[in-house]
Amino acid sequence: MIARGVDLWKAVISFTENNPGIVDEKHRLRRTDKATFENLLAILTPLAKTTAKFSFKVRPMIGEVVGMFERLDTIFSNIETDPRRPAAWREAAERGRKVVSKYYGLSEQTEVYSLAVLLHPNYRMDFLEAMKWQEDWKETAVDILRSNYEAFYKVVPLESQDDQDTPDNGKEDAEEDPVIAAMMKRSIARRAEAKAVDPIEEWLADVTPLSKKKETVDPLAWWWKGKQRGNERMGLADMALDVFSCPATSVDVERLFSRAGRNVTPLRHSMRALKLAKAVAVGQWFLDDWVPSDLLTNLLQRERDLKEAVRNEKKRKRRLMADKARKKQKTALAEDEEK
Template sequence: MFDRQQSRATAKPLSAGAARQMATYWVTEASRPISIVEDKGFRAFLTADQLRVMPMSNTVSRDITNVFKGMHHHMVAELGDVTGSFHIATDVWTSANGYAFLGIVICYQKEVVAVRRVLEMVPFNEKHDAVNLANNVYRITEKYGVTSRVWNIVSDNASENNAMIPLLVAKGGLPRYDRSDKNLSCRVRCCAHILNLITKAVLKDFDTKKKASDAAPTDHDDDEDDRIDWSLPGESDEEDDADFEDEDAESRADVDEGDDPNAEDSGPIENEDDYEISAALNPEAVANQDEDEQLNQIIEAAKKSSSPSSPYAVSASQQREINVRNKELGQVIKKIAWLATTLRRSGVKRRQSRRHCKKMGCDTPHTLLRDVATRWDSVTLAAERAIQLFEGIISFSEQPGSPIPKDKRLRRSNVADLTKLVQMLKPISQATKRFSEKVTPTIGDVIGLFEDIDKYFVQLQAQETSDDDAMWKQAAARGRAVTAKYYGLTEQANVISLATLLHPNFRKYALTLLKWPAEWQTQAEKQLRDVFNRWYATRARPEEARTDSQTEDFDQLDSMSQQLIMLHQRQRAVANPNEAIDDWLKEKITPLGPKWKDCPATSVDVERLFSRAGHVVTPLRHKLKADKIGEIVTLGKWFTEGSVPDDLLVNILEAQQRTRKARRAKRKASSTSIQGPSKRSKGKSKMTDVAMDEASLEEESSDTDGRG
């Protein structure tokens, strides 16, 4: 759309309609303010011919609405051409100016490729309960004609999402849901959110501001942390407007990851904006009551049912010592968060710290990362960076006249605890990164994930360690308790078991290697039979002869694959040829085979949509109304996905012009009497038509949404 013209002499003149669609594309896809088209500096770049076709902001605002509405039948047609079922991912987000939105992304398969499309980001100003969630999800799926084909809903672990499922079914949604099923078989829990909960469970007892009921009282409850003022310093008088200027090449490259708004589809899903707050420094402000209650219930249940060998089976004096160690580590996390935020706000201090990092030979980048509340895994990433820059931080903090108060300085002994913390959280961090950075994470990526994490925590608890490391065993126990809880809840979605059985690298033999209970294995096979018979069964075809093919070097396979191959060979030697599941794993279930690849493993795509929305609504751009915000964000994503026809707005404008002409002709015909109008009445009729036409145009050009 933005192809550079060859030259002024040979360039094809740009029509007003094309210019208006280009402006709509630019403003929505790049999250620009609507008023940018009237910016004097921008218009100074345009030639006189270009200025004549460049729309004003009111026109662009109206065109955004026109294209948004005009896309409806295109989306319906596009989705109608898709063969098979759909899955949707949902989440709720609140903008900086106080509006709530429901984001809905539809997921399906096209030519064996997983496809993600934004259905809509709709204003959601009702109470965030199950009833309103069900009503809005049903309304949007009906609007785009996909209600009868939705199989699974992917969302976070909020209780409202559980209660929404039967309400949606009662309206006629989720046709594959069994009303007698209490396990919410069409409810897929976002794995990225579960990983975040596991991390929060590990970190839970390190929180230095806990309720009295969370831990046994200690002799140190009135200690250092209660005396530290964690408030951040304001702008210093010694710092000028050059505060954020970079002094060298390192400074230009040495910035926090995730700050590029154009990298939302390939990098971290959460962008780190200046007005986002630290979770460690503001625990009350970022608390999620529903989530925290779930964690407390899971952890307390694990403590009560613990065996004599449990990490929690310690004496009262030992537990007091563990609580002291927990609090010490919590203070270290807070100090890193405070220092990272302080350095980001102060260019002078930031440059000083970088010089010390360089002097001490620390690896680049020389910037501490903040533990942003809306950014998954930020505590792990911040701790990793602090370890990398630890010698530089100590040098900067201990220099004569250091700007860092003594009560906020790290100690050299803290690096050992930070290293252990990062080691404990590393597998979760790596899994989170894989899910958040992958363009289309699917259910296949979940297979074996929770088993691996559970095994990892078991190994940590079983290690021969000193009494000083009892706190780490308890942290591992907290992580394992949450892993086990959500592992069981995740497996309730039948698409998980179907994916395991149908994945070419796993199939039914993997269920044994994954140590699924016999009851789970039987239920998984039953689910596959039921889904196949009800939705995918076709007329039987003659079977082709089975052939064995082994083209890859066995030694190059990973351990899991080698075990599967050896197990398959042993099973085949004694297999019952009449066993249905073996028979079905031939060509008969080909129509069902690839379908597990459609379903997303996370609601990351909705998070990316909200990340885009965060660039539309900023502290300096907060007057847009909710409907207009939803239109801009949704349409911008449709442009990015290539769903919007290049001539859509032109066709809409032409259709509107034809409608106006038809209305005008109808008015003229109705105003003409049988005897024929007089000259005077003809003149009055013409004047009336012109006046009504102008009134119609004026009404269309009115903009009640503001310019953005």
């Protein structure tokens, strides 16, 4: 709304000046107020874009929001150090930067953020350099990446069989084929070079360029396509897929916790955990449109049909019993007449 007002600033001012009776004098905009709204936009627009980035999906992934704190910090820092802006707006930018830094500092409590930065195809070590991370921060991030990789994802290449494992053809004294010897020598050299390759160092030393639209790639899709092509990077691809499958926030868990808490009212505090879990699960099914809209109608109709079937069965049994009683009575009368 503010951006639209700035775009139509001349029309808004012209309307208020030509219609003084509509807006009171003390509430009327002045032509000099445009700079105030432009400064306000400079601070609010980055926050609005970041909020939209976090909430444009039901479940945003970590790869879709990585780098947001750094962008906000850079934007607010530029506003704070801009001498052309009024002091009030520089102070506002400084305050906003402090708030961003507060929550950015909390990202150090989880390893997934550092992993996401280093495993993002467009970021890697270049991102840390551009953001001027301190050397100990860089070393910590790389150590986190390496320790998790070696503990859970590292793939050791299979060694080829040794010479003593080759079958004995009874030609121990035969002369060695020079061609085979040369091939084996090259094979041994290649294996030695392959052992020296560090997938993490190789990954961090490179970077994937931005798209033609100057946009970053979708890291989850990028790694998945690479794995489908057989580029496992000695287990690094599996690690990246696990990292970028993590949700960016705990909103889903918090919402579920709050929703479950609302079910435990003072009159229902003795509800068992299993029953509460079922109630919350069914409620979530309705919210996600997993339950057909006519399910309740069909269930009620089925119950009515079942009750009707039971009543009809009882009527049928009563008729059978009545028919048997009449037949028995007729038989008894016939026997009495014969006597």
